[in-house]
Amino acid sequence: MITKMKKLTFFVYHKEYENFLDQIRELGVVHIVEKQWGEMDDTLQQFMQKRTLYKSMLQSMYILAEKQPEETIHAGLTPDVLVKNYEDLQEHIQDLNQQLPIIDKDIAQMEIWGDFDWDAVRRLEDVGWYVQFYTCPERDYNEEWTEQYNAVIVKEKGGHLYFVTVTHEPVELDIEPLRLPSLSLSGLKRKKADTEEALVRVNGELKEFCRANYRTLESGNMQLLSDIDLLKVRLNSEEMAEGSVVLLEGWIPEDKEVDVKKLLDESGVYYEIRKATREDNVPIKLKNNAFTRMYEVLTKMYGMPDYAEFDPTPILAPFFSLFFAFCMGDAGYGLVLIVLGFYLRKKLSKSLRGMMNLVITLGIFTAVVGAILGTFFGVSLFDLELPDKLKQFMIVGKIGETTYDKQMLLALIIGVVHISIAMTVKAIGQTVRYGFKESLSAWGWLLLVVGFICTGGLSFFKIISEDVSTWAFIVIGGVAAIGIYLLNNIHRNVFVNIGAGVWDTYNMATGLMGDVLSYIRLYALGLAGGMLGGVFNQLAFMVNDAVGPAIGWLFCGLILIFGHSLNIAMSCLSAFVHPLRLTFVEYFKNSGYDGKGETYKPFSVVKNK
Numbered sequence: 001m002i003t004k005m006k007k008l009t010f011f012v013y014h015k016e017y018e019n020f021l022d023q024i025r026e027l028g029v030v031h032i033v034e035k036q037w038g039e040m041d042d043t044l045q046q047f048m049q050k051r052t053l054y055k056s057m058l059q060s061m062y063i064l065a066e067k068q069p070e071e072t073i074h075a076g077l078t079p080d081v082l083v084k085n086y087e088d089l090q091e092h093i094q095d096l097n098q099q100l101p102i103i104d105k106d107i108a109q110m111e112i113w114g115d116f117d118w119d120a121v122r123r124l125e126d127v128g129w130y131v132q133f134y135t136c137p138e139r140d141y142n143e144e145w146t147e148q149y150n151a152v153i154v155k156e157k158g159g160h161l162y163f164v165t166v167t168h169e170p171v172e173l174d175i176e177p178l179r180l181p182s183l184s185l186s187g188l189k190r191k192k193a194d195t196e197e198a199l200v201r202v203n204g205e206l207k208e209f210c211r212a213n214y215r216t217l218e219s220g221n222m223q224l225l226s227d228i229d230l231l232k233v234r235l236n237s238e239e240m241a242e243g244s245v246v247l248l249e250g251w252i253p254e255d256k257e258v259d260v261k262k263l264l265d266e267s268g269v270y271y272e273i274r275k276a277t278r279e280d281n282v283p284i285k286l287k288n289n290a291f292t293r294m295y296e297v298l299t300k301m302y303g304m305p306d307y308a309e310f311d312p313t314p315i316l317a318p319f320f321s322l323f324f325a326f327c328m329g330d331a332g333y334g335l336v337l338i339v340l341g342f343y344l345r346k347k348l349s350k351s352l353r354g355m356m357n358l359v360i361t362l363g364i365f366t367a368v369v370g371a372i373l374g375t376f377f378g379v380s381l382f383d384l385e386l387p388d389k390l391k392q393f394m395i396v397g398k399i400g401e402t403t404y405d406k407q408m409l410l411a412l413i414i415g416v417v418h419i420s421i422a423m424t425v426k427a428i429g430q431t432v433r434y435g436f437k438e439s440l441s442a443w444g445w446l447l448l449v450v451g452f453i454c455t456g457g458l459s460f461f462k463i464i465s466e467d468v469s470t471w472a473f474i475v476i477g478g479v480a481a482i483g484i485y486l487l488n489n490i491h492r493n494v495f496v497n498i499g500a501g502v503w504d505t506y507n508m509a510t511g512l513m514g515d516v517l518s519y520i521r522l523y524a525l526g527l528a529g530g531m532l533g534g535v536f537n538q539l540a541f542m543v544n545d546a547v548g549p550a551i552g553w554l555f556c557g558l559i560l561i562f563g564h565s566l567n568i569a570m571s572c573l574s575a576f577v578h579p580l581r582l583t584f585v586e587y588f589k590n591s592g593y594d595g596k597g598e599t600y601k602p603f604s605v606v607k608n609k
Contacts, residue, residue: 001286001287001288001311001314002284002285002286002287002305002307002309002310002311003253003254003255003284003285003286003287003600004253004254004275004276005251005252005253005254005276005282005283005285005307005600006251006252006253006254006257006273006274006275006276007249007250007251007273007274007275007276007280008030008249008250008251008252008260008271008272008273009247009248009249009271009272009273010247010248010264010269010270010271010272011245011246011247011269011270011271012245012246012248012269016267016269017246020267020269021230021233023263023267024263024603025226025229025230025603025604025605026604026605027259027260027263027604028602028603028604028605029252029253029256029259029260029602029604030250030251030252030260030602030603031250031251031252031283031600031601031602031603032232032233032248032249032250032603033249033250033251034232043231044228044231044232047224047227047228047231048228050079050224051221051224051225051228053083054079054083054217054220054221054224055221057083057086057217058214058217058218058221060210061086061210061213061214061217062210062214064206064207064210064211065207065210065211065214066207066211068211069210069211069212069214069215070211070212070214070215071215072212072215072216073215073216073219074212074213074216077213077216078220079217079220079221079224082213082216082217082220083217085209085213086206086209086210089202089205089206089209090206092202093199093202093203093206096195096198096199096202097199099195100192100195100196100199103188103191103192103195104192106181106183106188107185107188107189107192109180109181110180110181110183110184110185110188111185112154112155112157112162113133113154113155113162113180113185114154114185115184115185115186116184116185117184118182118183118184124166128168129166129167129168130165130166130167130168130169130170130171131164131165131166132164132165132167132170132171132177133162133163133164133177133178133180134151134162134163134164134165134173134175134177134178135160135161135162135163135175135178136160136161136175137159137160137161138156138159138160138161140174140175141153141161141163145163145165145173149165149166149167149171149173150165150166150167151163151164151165152164152165152166226605229603229604233248233603250603251276251282251283251600252273253285253600257273260273261273276307278308278433280307281598282307282597282598283597283598283599283600283601284304284305284306284307284597284598284599284600285600286299286304286311286313288311288313288314291317291361292313292314292317293313294317294354294357294358294361295313295316295317295320295358296313297355297358298313298316298320298580298583299311299312299313299316299595300599301580302583302584302588302595303594303595303596303597304595304596304597304598304599305593305594305595305597306594306596306597307597308429308432308433309429309433309593309594309597310425310428310429312425312587312588312591312593315421315425315587316583316587319418319579319583319587320579320580320583321361321362321365322365322369322414323414323522323575323578323579323582323583324362324365324366324575324576324579325362325365325366325368325369325370325575326369326373326411326414326522326523326525326526327521327522327525327526327529327571327574327575327578327579328366328369328370328526328529328571328572328575329366329369329370329373329375329525329526329527329529329530329571330366330370330373330375330376330377330378330529330530330533330571331366331367331368331370331371331375331376331381332370332375332376332377332378332564333366333370333377333529333564333567333568333571334362334363334364334365334366334367334368334369334370335363335367336363336568337359337360337362337363337366337568337572338360338363338364338367339363340359340363341356341357341359341360341363342356342360344356344359345357345360371393371394372393372394372395373394373395373396373407373526373530374394374395374396375530375533377533377537377564378530378532378533378534378535378536378537378564378567379533379534379537380396380534381394382394382396382397395407395410405523405527407523407526407527408520408523410523411519411520411521411522411523412516412517412519412520414519414522415515415516415517415518415519415520415522415582415586416453416516418519418582418586418587419449419512419515419516419586419587419590420446420449420450420453421587421591422586422587422588422589422590422591423442423445423446423449423450423590423591424446424450425591425592425593426442426446426590426591426592427439427442427443427445427446429591429592430442430592431443437487437490438490440482440483440487440488440490441483441484441487441488441489441501441504442592443483444479444480444481444482444483444484444487444488445480445483445484445504445508447476447479447480447483448476448477448480448481448484449512451472451476451480452473452476452477455469455472455473455476456469484501484504484505485497485498485501485502486498486501488500488501488504511589512590515586515589515590518581518582518585518586519582519586521578521582522578522579522582525571525574525575525578529567529570529571529574532567532570533563533564533567535563536559536560536563536564536567537560537563539559539563540555540556540557540559540560540563541556543555543556543559544556
């Protein structure tokens with residue numbers, strides 16, 4: 001459900017404003033109304049840039065610290081100093097990484113000439129002998145160079161000759177002499193080893209730096225977030241009476257009104273508190289029980305409800321769990337999810353434990369629904385020698401003498417119920433927001449669809465006679481037609497309403513049929529997962545029979561573990577995506593849910609999660 005909110009407006013004397021902001025931030029329940037004053041303040045823009053930098057740096061540091069940072073916070077280090085030290089280490093590593101390809105290139109060049117001493121070459125120059133290095137295509141080499149310039153071929157490679165000339169004076173051939181590295185081959189190899197050693201050392205220093213300073217930067221980031229919130233509040237304050245009074249607006253939950261009034265009365269500021277109206281852009285705070293609260297993350301993925309809408313989470317929670325379990329369709333897989341959820345609760349951080357509670361809950365639903373659908377790790381429970389009392393709870397096989405599966409019919413029935421609930425929510429929601437007269441069309445469609453379904457069901461099971469059902473269809477259709485075709489908009493001409501009703505009829509006829517058929521995916525995905533699990537079982541025992549009892553059970557176990565692990569992973573993915581699609585598309589569309597509400601974010605002291 002959506003927490004009731006109240007609008008808070010207060011005037012604060014400018015000299016008491018900063019102290020007052022500290023008080024309401026410590027209280028942590030006031031959602032400040034943000035106003036558009038034009039371009040972003042320069043200071044706020046700088047803070048937001050720092051926030052982006054810190055966030056990116058924290059992510060990198062956490063990985064480099066191997067997800068095990070020290071818990072110590074160094075009070076003497078500021079975030080700016082940490083950023084500079086981190087960037088210096090990164091630049092050093094980048095510089096060393098850039099040096100290695102250059103050294104490798106020099107080594108490759110010097111390997112052609114061998115490991116000679118450049119000091120010896122320079123001593124030859126001192127006594128009047130000049131050594132020059134050349135390369136040219138083999139066809140361009142002039143044999144006369146051997147006599148004229150004491151040319152000596154050092155190596156032939158790839159159709160090129162590498163040679164040196166030894167003369168009393170520098171010579172000028174038709175080709176340019178080579179510029180070789182200033183270090184010898186052995187010197188270059190030592191330089192490469194030293195560079196690689198330095199790279200290992202600096203990488204170690206970076207990891208140690210990240211491990212030792214992660215919490216310090218995280219603390220600085222929290223302080224920055226607090227400063228950003230404070231600056232936003234200041235920017236959303238309006239100075240009045242030539243700056244002597246500051247006006248600020250916000251929202252508070254009704255259950256926190258007493259605490260807020262106490263603070264404001266003690267502060268001596270003038271304030272007004274009023275209830276929210278339909279025109280207000282009220283921030284949304286969801287308030288649900290422990291079970292429903294786990295599914296609020298799915299609601300937030302689509303968008304928070306408007307203040308005048310209903311919170312979809314209480315309906316989303318049971319149906320998403322049912323859809324997930326139907327798509328998994330295997331009781332054994334549900335047990336795996338339960339065990340996995342309890343195991344990860346002990347291993348993961350506190351912020352992720354709530355997600356594991358959701359995994360455990362979905363595992364329980366999967367185990368129960370999987371047992372009803374009669375599948376356990378790909379094995380059909382209905383085909384086992386189980387008591388008939390247990391089998392009578394299983395929904396397996398065909399419908400009577402038809403070729404239709406009971407599970408497929410169950411999926412369609414679930415879809416009809418889900419959409420009927422969505423249409424009921426839409427009709428009630430429009431009545432609450434706009435009044436009964438403005439929602440006659442929604443009530444007409446609800447009466448038509450739900451009334452026809454109920455009447456058809458009662459007639460099918462012989463609860464009512466054929467004559468009664470005929471008159472029921474006529475009466476329901478007639479009453480519904482008044483709302484659909486004549487009163488869908490009481491402010492328009494009746495003929496316009498008839499035309500709009502015909503168009504709505506076309507859209508509903510095509511849309512509802514497609515929406516209901518979409519729920520067949522529940523049956524199809526569950527069937528596919530069960531069949532794939534059965535295939536892995538058959539393959540495993542076929543290998544066992546073929547190999548023999550000695551090592552057959554080993555291969556059989558490996559195939560079962562790998563196959564069912566793969567099947568569980570794929571089933572979980574599809575069991576999350578498709579129920580989400582049925583909720584976001586089929587349910588939200590038919591319930592008229594927009595999801596454009598603003599999340600309640602109280603002005604408070606930012607703390608580490």
